[in-house]
Amino acid sequence: MKKQISALFMSFVVLLPVSLAYADVTVSNLVDGVQVSSPFSLQANAFTCGQQSTAAMGYSFDSRTDTTIIHADAVNQLVTAPALGAHTLHVKCWGVYGAAGVANVSLIVTNGPSIPTRATVVHNIQQLTSWSGNYDPGTPGAAWGYTALVNTPSLSGQARQFSMSYLNYGGQLFSTSFGIDTSATHFVYDAQVYISGSAAGIANLEMDLNQVIANGQTIIYGFQCDGYAGAWDYTINSGSPTWYVDTWVNSGTPCPPPSTWSVNTWHHVQIVASRDAYGNVTYESVWFDGVQSLLNFAFGKSAFALGWGSTLLTNFQIDGLGPGGSATVYLDNFTVYRW
Known part of the structure; x- marks a missing residue:
């Protein structure tokens, strides 16, 4: 099934209960607990973000502060995990007026083939x-x-x-x-x-x-x-x-x-x-x-x-x-x- 979690945000990311949802981020090819090898494919979209047109999307891992940003309303690319083992992938969106949203996916990174980013x-x-x-x-x-x-x-x-x-x-x-x-x-x-x-x-x-x-x-x-x-x-x-x-x-x-x-x-x-x-x-x-x-x-x-x-x-x-x-x-x- 698709992973979809919604949240209400101002100009910074603050997770709130799903019942207060306004922004939608959908991850279409990963579900909680999935095993992947790095790099792995990420497919996600946020056609709106907090009832605003989406200005950008991005992703980060765990509690890391570095976020990869894509200036589009969809992501379709290879992602390199920081290490083997269990991680939480945060897939984010930002609206044109400052709204933000996130979907959190738990995954387990295992060994796998080396794949160039140009693939x-x-x-x-x-x-x-x-x-x-x-x-x-x-x-x-x-x-x-x-x-x-x-x-x-x-x-x-x-x-x-x-x-x-x-x-x-x-x-x-x-x-x-x-x-x-x-x-x-x-x-x-x-x-x-x-x-x-x-x-x-x-x-x-x-x-x-x-x-x-x-x-x-x-x-x-x-x-x-x-x-x-x-x-x-x-x-x-x-x-x-x-x-x-x-x-x-x-x-x-x-x-x-x-x-x-x-x-x-x-x-x-x-x-x-x-x-x-x-x-x-x-x-x-x-x-x-x-x-x-x-x-x-x-x-x-x-x-x-x-x-x-x-x-x-x-x-x-x-x-x-x-x-x-x-x-x-x-x-x-x-x-x-x-x-």
Whole structure:
């Protein structure tokens, strides 16, 4: 749900009860108690502030006196936390005649990938309405399922539900486009994953990015937690761009099999990958619940002449485990950073 706290202010900040509210600050991508890695994305707005037009917004941490000020009625940027651990983020607004307001968000800062401030950020990809699903013919058996937006469970207020049923180890693939960028060479996939009820029917969880670059070829950044090997896998093209052979490679870096992941709780997954001008991809590291694992020598050709139009596309796939069953997985706070 959205974090919204209101307060009445004069020309200086004085917190008063919500019942006396006149100024509104809304933080749309963070809720109390959320875990983030620094830098993290902040999305907030105050279209009015104390019944006045908003002159500026800003933010600060804890009892620190330094405040970052943005001369606009909305904030959409990366924020660097002062340190790891628990903090209170104060998101503020100021009206054109001196009114002020604040929303306070408690958060826990954990370790995570380093992301430059120049990175382009796409937030809440799980909320896009263009998601679709289909059986992956590269898996055996059969699978079917559906996807929908839900309010519960959710961290942002709207998580995406992926429900699938399968026979004989079948896999269900869900995907959406989320932009166009032919020149970006570095990507961070950042999402919260929640397995509902039981994880026993999940063999693999796959989290991919695809990028069509300037020469028309598609770079596939394929990545999965492989429950059979108990390791993170990545994809390469073991053929040529025209005569391509999409191949999974075991990185040798351990991953807890998805069938053993704690259920009914959120898991933070962050994947760091980059490419060169020739379509070679390096899978640099993966972070699982704030713990980094380096992917040493996870490198290979990954350019495919698929004939696609320009796009950035993401896949989320659930592979079944055993002769038949079902699984439901939720995705939230799905963000992709690129530069």
